[in-house]
Amino acid sequence: MTDPIRVLVCEDQALVRAGFVTILSAQPDMEVVGDAADGLTAVRKTTELRPDVVVMDIRMPKLDGIEATRRIAGPDSEGTARILVVTTFNVDAYVYEALRAGASGFMLKDAPPPELINAVRTVARGESLLAPVVTRTLIGRFAEHLRPSAAPTSPERKRLDVLTPREYEVLLLVSEGLSNAEIAAELVIGHETVKTYVSRILTKLHLRDRVQAVVLAYRTGIAGHSPDRNR
Structure with a gap:
C-alpha cells in the first residue's frame, strides 16, 4: 500500500482553510498533517511535520506566501516539500514571484474541489502544474518584464x-x-x-x-x- 500524500494547508482565511482541509482529508490517498494561518507558522510546521505538498496562499500575515515558499522550496532550502500556490487573478504578479521562489505550480482559489485534489496529486508526483489558460494570462501579462x-x-x-x-x-x-x-x-x-x-x-x-x-x-x-x- 502506498503511503498517503502528506499535506499542509496554509491559508489565512479560516473558512477557506477549513474547506481545503475538509476536501483533502476526505481523500483516501491524502493525509492533512496540519494547517497554518500565517507564513511563519507555515515554514515552522513544514520543518516539523515534513509534508509532501504545501498548499500555499500568497497573502498571509507575518510572512507572505512568496517568502515562505522561498524558505521552504527555494534554491537554498534543504527540504523536499513541494509548493502548490492557490490564488486569484488579481494577485497574479505575486504568483509569478512565488513560482520563481520555488513553487511547483499554482491554481485558482475558486477552482472546484476536483481540481484542487488533482493539483495536489500532480505536484506530489513531482510534476508541475501550469494550466494553459493561467499560464498565458499570468506569465504572458508580465512577458515584457521577463525578457x-x-x-x-x-x-x-x-x-x-x-x-x-x-x-x-x-x-x-x-x-x-x-x-x-x-x-x-x-x-x-x-x-x-x-x-x-x-x-x-x-x-x-x-x-x-x-x-x-x-x-x-x-x-x-x-x-x-x-x-x-x-x-
Missing part, C-alpha cells in the same frame, strides 16, 4: 543552443502550458517520448521543473513563437 536576455547573442539565450530542434519545439509547447499528452498530439509522437524530451530539456538547461522552463522561455523571448519558426 532582459532576449537578444540572440545573450548568455541566457545561448543556453538554448544545447537543445536539438525537436527539444526546442517541445520547450515552446511547454511554455504555452501544454500537457505532455497535448504536446504528443501536437507533434504526433508518443506520450512517453514527450516525457523523455521534457526530462532532457530540464537536464540540459539545469532546470528543476516545467515552471522554470516556462519562465526561461519568457525571459529569453522565445515564448509565444510558433514551433516552426527559425531559431
Whole structure:
C-alpha cells in the first residue's frame, strides 16, 4: 500500500482553510498533517511535520506566501516539500514571484474541489502544474518584464543552443502550458517520448521543473513563437 500524500494547508482565511482541509482529508490517498494561518507558522510546521505538498496562499500575515515558499522550496532550502500556490487573478504578479521562489505550480482559489485534489496529486508526483489558460494570462501579462536576455547573442539565450530542434519545439509547447499528452498530439509522437524530451530539456538547461522552463522561455523571448519558426 502506498503511503498517503502528506499535506499542509496554509491559508489565512479560516473558512477557506477549513474547506481545503475538509476536501483533502476526505481523500483516501491524502493525509492533512496540519494547517497554518500565517507564513511563519507555515515554514515552522513544514520543518516539523515534513509534508509532501504545501498548499500555499500568497497573502498571509507575518510572512507572505512568496517568502515562505522561498524558505521552504527555494534554491537554498534543504527540504523536499513541494509548493502548490492557490490564488486569484488579481494577485497574479505575486504568483509569478512565488513560482520563481520555488513553487511547483499554482491554481485558482475558486477552482472546484476536483481540481484542487488533482493539483495536489500532480505536484506530489513531482510534476508541475501550469494550466494553459493561467499560464498565458499570468506569465504572458508580465512577458515584457521577463525578457532582459532576449537578444540572440545573450548568455541566457545561448543556453538554448544545447537543445536539438525537436527539444526546442517541445520547450515552446511547454511554455504555452501544454500537457505532455497535448504536446504528443501536437507533434504526433508518443506520450512517453514527450516525457523523455521534457526530462532532457530540464537536464540540459539545469532546470528543476516545467515552471522554470516556462519562465526561461519568457525571459529569453522565445515564448509565444510558433514551433516552426527559425531559431
